[in-house]
Amino acid sequence: MARIETEPVRKTGNIASDTIVTTKKYCQIVCFNLEAIIHLEKWAEAEGFIREISAMSDDIDIHSTVADIILTSAQVPHDYLIRSLQVLVIHINSTKLPGYIRCIFDICIHNHETNTALLPTCESVLDQAYIHAQDMSTSISSTMRDANDEQLEVYPDEELEYLSTTSFNLAVDLYLAGRREDAQRWARKAVGLARLIRDGCNRGRLTQVLEAKYGKWLTYGVD
Numbered sequence: 001m002a003r004i005e006t007e008p009v010r011k012t013g014n015i016a017s018d019t020i021v022t023t024k025k026y027c028q029i030v031c032f033n034l035e036a037i038i039h040l041e042k043w044a045e046a047e048g049f050i051r052e053i054s055a056m057s058d059d060i061d062i063h064s065t066v067a068d069i070i071l072t073s074a075q076v077p078h079d080y081l082i083r084s085l086q087v088l089v090i091h092i093n094s095t096k097l098p099g100y101i102r103c104i105f106d107i108c109i110h111n112h113e114t115n116t117a118l119l120p121t122c123e124s125v126l127d128q129a130y131i132h133a134q135d136m137s138t139s140i141s142s143t144m145r146d147a148n149d150e151q152l153e154v155y156p157d158e159e160l161e162y163l164s165t166t167s168f169n170l171a172v173d174l175y176l177a178g179r180r181e182d183a184q185r186w187a188r189k190a191v192g193l194a195r196l197i198r199d200g201c202n203r204g205r206l207t208q209v210l211e212a213k214y215g216k217w218l219t220y221g222v223d
Contacts, residue, residue, distance in 0.1 A: 026062070027065060030066065031069060034049060034066060038070070038075060038076060043080045044080075046080065050066060050070070050084045053066060054088060054090070054091060063088045063091040063092050064088075064092055067084075067092065067100060071085070078118070081107065085100060086125075088100075095153060097132060098159045102159055104125045105125045109122055109170065126163060126167060127189070129155075129163055130189065130196070136155050137154075137155070137196055157198055163193050164191075164194040167193065168210055168214075170186055171184070171187040172217075187210075187217070191207065191210045
């Protein structure tokens with residue numbers, strides 16, 4: 001495994017300034033090392049390197065930068081890409097997390113037919129999105145007494161709507177493939193995500209549509 005090599009950084013005497021310089025230097029070194037490993041297509045080494053970064057650093061920007069590097073590389077195989085992203089998102093802040101969750105979800109959804117092992121991963125990512133959105137919703141509810149608080153972080157409605165509708169469509173596909181138990185589980189998860197949409201109109205409309213389709217589905221089947 002490639003080690004993270006460092007070189008001396010000239011100190012200014014200002015602790016805050018020195019910390020910023022050191023962090024930027026470390027981030028640059030990490031990126032150069034990772035890009036070199038990816039270029040050589042040493043996937044197991046790249047995955048180990050990312051796990052090492054995750055264990056060594058609590059810096060949020062480094063984890064986001066590394067995630068962007070592997071996402072923008074067309075070379076990285078899906079299995080390594082997904083596992084590496086799952087390691088990194090643990091350290092990514094809540095504002096950026098929904099975007100990365102969607103990236104992992106998309107990769108799994110679009111490739112699960114050729115790699116059946118991706119479907120459980122996709123479901124796990126969906127559960128992570130639900131838990132994160134629910135936690136944020138609960139946090140907001142507990143602080144709504146302060147009407148002037150405009151800094152509350154929320155799980156974006158458009159992300160929840162996308163995950164919900166895509167999951168329901170997959171549920172239909174699973175049903176048509178004869179996997180009824182899996183299909184019903186995915187449909188219930190889709191409805192659950194729709195209920196977390198904060199925009200009252202969209203939440204009610206999407207939830208009603210999915211619940212109606214699911215109810216008809218259970219009664220008459222899928223056409």
